[in-house]
Amino acid sequence: MTSKETEPRPDEAAARQAYHHGSLSGALVEQVRKLIERDGVADFSIAEACKAIGVSTAAPYKHFADKHDILRHVAQTGFGDLTGAMEQARDGEPKDAVRRIAGMGKAYVTFATGNPETFKLMFGSTPDLKKDDSTRETGHRCFDVLIEEVATFIGADSSAPQSRFQSVLLWTFVHGVASLLIDKDYDAARIPIDPSVLIEEATGRLLQEQR
Amino acid sequence: MTSKETEPRPDEAAARQAYHHGSLSGALVEQVRKLIERDGVADFSIAEACKAIGVSTAAPYKHFADKHDILRHVAQTGFGDLTGAMEQARDGEPKDAVRRIAGMGKAYVTFATGNPETFKLMFGSTPDLKKDDSTRETGHRCFDVLIEEVATFIGADSSAPQSRFQSVLLWTFVHGVASLLIDKDYDAARIPIDPSVLIEEATGRLLQEQR
DNA sequence: TACCGATGTTAGATATGCTAACATATGTTA
DNA sequence: TAACATATGTTAGCATATCTAACATCGGTA
Numbered sequence: 001m002t003s004k005e006t007e008p009r010p011d012e013a014a015a016r017q018a019y020h021h022g023s024l025s026g027a028l029v030e031q032v033r034k035l036i037e038r039d040g041v042a043d044f045s046i047a048e049a050c051k052a053i054g055v056s057t058a059a060p061y062k063h064f065a066d067k068h069d070i071l072r073h074v075a076q077t078g079f080g081d082l083t084g085a086m087e088q089a090r091d092g093e094p095k096d097a098v099r100r101i102a103g104m105g106k107a108y109v110t111f112a113t114g115n116p117e118t119f120k121l122m123f124g125s126t127p128d129l130k131k132d133d134s135t136r137e138t139g140h141r142c143f144d145v146l147i148e149e150v151a152t153f154i155g156a157d158s159s160a161p162q163s164r165f166q167s168v169l170l171w172t173f174v175h176g177v178a179s180l181l182i183d184k185d186y187d188a189a190r191i192p193i194d195p196s197v198l199i200e201e202a203t204g205r206l207l208q209e210q211r
Numbered sequence: 212m213t214s215k216e217t218e219p220r221p222d223e224a225a226a227r228q229a230y231h232h233g234s235l236s237g238a239l240v241e242q243v244r245k246l247i248e249r250d251g252v253a254d255f256s257i258a259e260a261c262k263a264i265g266v267s268t269a270a271p272y273k274h275f276a277d278k279h280d281i282l283r284h285v286a287q288t289g290f291g292d293l294t295g296a297m298e299q300a301r302d303g304e305p306k307d308a309v310r311r312i313a314g315m316g317k318a319y320v321t322f323a324t325g326n327p328e329t330f331k332l333m334f335g336s337t338p339d340l341k342k343d344d345s346t347r348e349t350g351h352r353c354f355d356v357l358i359e360e361v362a363t364f365i366g367a368d369s370s371a372p373q374s375r376f377q378s379v380l381l382w383t384f385v386h387g388v389a390s391l392l393i394d395k396d397y398d399a400a401r402i403p404i405d406p407s408v409l410i411e412e413a414t415g416r417l418l419q420e421q422r
Numbered sequence: 423t424a425c426c427g428a429t430g431t432t433a434g435a436t437a438t439g440c441t442a443a444c445a446t447a448t449g450t451t452a
Numbered sequence: 453t454a455a456c457a458t459a460t461g462t463t464a465g466c467a468t469a470t471c472t473a474a475c476a477t478c479g480g481t482a
Contacts, residue, residue, distance in 0.1 A: 021461080040337030042253040047438060055461075061440065064458050098402070116336070124331070125381040126251030143399040164402045169413055171400075174385025183336040187347070188354040189382075192374045203378055205416050232430080258469060266430075272471065273429050 005100045025063040027053055029073045032077040034116045036074065041124075046070060068127040075129045082111050085182045086145050097153035098207060104146060104175040105199045112178035112197075120181060122174070146171060153207070166207070236274040238264055240284045241363045247285065252335075257281060286340045289329045290349040293322050297356050308364035309418060315357060316385040316410045323389035324406075330393065334386070334389035357382060364418070377418070384413045 021027065031052050035044040046067055050057045059110045089107035093100045112119040122129075124141070129135050144158075150170065151163040177195055180186050186193045230236065242263050246255040257278055258268045259273055275281045300318035304311045323330040332352070340346050355369075356400075361381065362374040391397050397404045 007361065024460080042337060045438060056463075057438080058440075058442095058463080059461060067439070102400060118267060120335070123390070123394050123396055125327070126253060130398065139396075140399045140401075161402055164400050168397070168400050168402070168404065168409070169416075172387035172391060172409065172413070173384045174387070175391055175396075176383035177383070179334070179390050180383060180386055183334050184341060185350075185386075186336055186379070187341065187349045189379050190351075190370055191376050191379070193379065198379070198383065202383070202417065205380075205419060207417065235429080256469060267432075268469085269432080269471080270430060271475095278470070 006187075019052070021055055021059075024053070024055060024059060025073075027075060028063070028070065032070055033074050033077070033118055035120065037115065040117055041071070041121050071121060071127055072129050072132050072135055074118065074120045076132075076135050076138055077140055078085070078115065078122045079135070081115075082108070082122070083138070083142045083145060085111050089199055090145070090149065095147065097149060099205060101149050101153065101170065102148065102200050102203045102208075105177075105203065106171065106196055107179045108174050109181065109195050109199065112182050116182035119178065143167070143171065169206045170203065173206060174199060226328075232264070232266055232270075234271060235264070235266060239271055239274070239281065240288060243281055244285050244288070244326075247332065248326065251328055252282070252332050259354055281345055282332060282338055283340050283343050285329065286333045287343075287346050287349055289326065289333045290346070290353055292326075293319070293333070294349070294353045294356060296322050297353065301356070301360065308360060309414060311360050312357070312364065312418075313411050313414045314383065315360065316381065316388075316414065317407055318409065319385050320389045320392065320406050323393050327393035330389065354378070354382065381414065381415045384417060386402060 028046075028049060031049040032044070032046060035049055035052075038044070046060055048056045051135065060070065064073070085107045086104045089103045090100050091192060093103040130139075147158050147163055147167045150167045151158040151160070154166060156163050179196055181193070181195060239257075239260060242260040243255070243257060246260055246263075257271055261268045261270060271281065277286070296318045297315045300314045301311050304314040304371070306354040310314075358369050358374055358378045361378045362371065365374065365377060367374045388406055392404070392406060
């Protein structure tokens with residue numbers, strides 16, 4: 001019990017790691033997210049995540065109900081990261097609403113290409129993460145960041161249907177860019193794709209009302 | 212050559228089923244597609260597909276290399292169906308190019324909502340179906356159907372970058388609609404979503420050149 | 423007819439999700 | 453300090469999955 005072969009850290013931490021991990025649930029979610037990015041949601045295994053962390057394959061079930069429950073927590077951390085990235089992008093742009101909106105779109109796509117499998121997990125429907133209230137609310141908050149900016153642009157209230165419809169148009173396009181990019185489907189177009197150009201062009205056209 | 216090995220008559224099929232299934236590879240792809248729609252790509256098992264068809268769990272490996280190989284064939288049949296649906300929708304509209312384009316977009320979304328898991332498999336990146344040349348080409352052909360119509364609308368050649376860029380804008384939006392619909396993500400908007408309205412509105416705005 | 427390749431079968435190796443029973447560490451309370 | 457309760461680990465094991473190996477059978481062809 002005096003030996004600590006893992007790391008010459010504070011004695012208490014090392015002593016805890018002799019038997020208790022200390023913060024397994026957080027470490028597991030983090031490790032699973034890494035494995036998902038490497039193997040995809042369909043092919044990763046929590047057994048391998050356990051091996052990497054150094055606990056038995058039964059340990060996770062003291063913290064999570066099942067595999068889907070772990071994925072649910074991975075998705076939730078993802079939504080937190082995405083919302084943060086969008087807010088940061090918005091605040092980094094000048095006070096021009098159109099540029100702010102386009103900037104948030106780019107941040108959305110950057111997150112998607114940087115965390116493709118997590119992104120697909122977050123917005124996918126299997127396993128059904130939407131049943132979890134807190135996960136769903138975290139997702140809604142993400143959309144609200146866009147609505148606010150759109151509302152100030154068209155001079156309407158955030159809760160006005162007009163604001164929401166306009167936001168849906170923009171979100172839909174940006175989500176399409178993200179999806180087709182991370183799945184490498186733009187190959188079919190056989191022209192080089194610059195996401196920024198795409199977003200700026202579409203933002204300009206979609207914010208125009210036709211009649 | 213006079214015989215019909217593709218589809219044996221009922222009595223012949225029954226006789227063959229004593230030992231040989233007759234057309235296991237086709238039946239397996241069909242059954243797997245059903246199970247994928249029920250359970251999702253991540254959770255289905257080919258073992259269950261075997262049970263439903265009535266063969267041992269080892270039988271598929273006389274026809275396919277592995278699980279991913281089966282999924283590759285499922286995706287290919289999906290691309291065939293999608294291309295057919297788009298062509299049919301195009302031919303069902305009057306000769307107005309804008310309406311034809313919007314019609315193809317609606318067919319795209321209808322296919323997605325009708326075969327959500329197959330759709331996700333087709334456009335997803337895990338397992339990597341794009342490495343298979345014939346599957347990739349089948350996907351490209353699907354995009355070409357759109358390009359042709361867009362090219363006639365803007366009066367350019369199908370191979371012109373302008374035609375392709377314009378098509379990418381439209382495809383991106385429609386793909387976004389399909390993805391967000393089948394994953395039930397429009398809940399975040401908290402307004403009722405009519406895909407047709409979305410597509411018609413966006414098609415109109417995106418086909419407009421701004422400057 | 424006799425062979426041979428295509429297409430099945432059974433048995434089994436390995437991996438995974440998850441449960442049950444048990445062990446250890448930590449914190450509270452007498 | 454001693455003892456208990458709870459949280460969090462462990463090992464053992466069950467059920468099921470993918471895929472391989474060795475063997476069996478069918479159907480076509482020399």
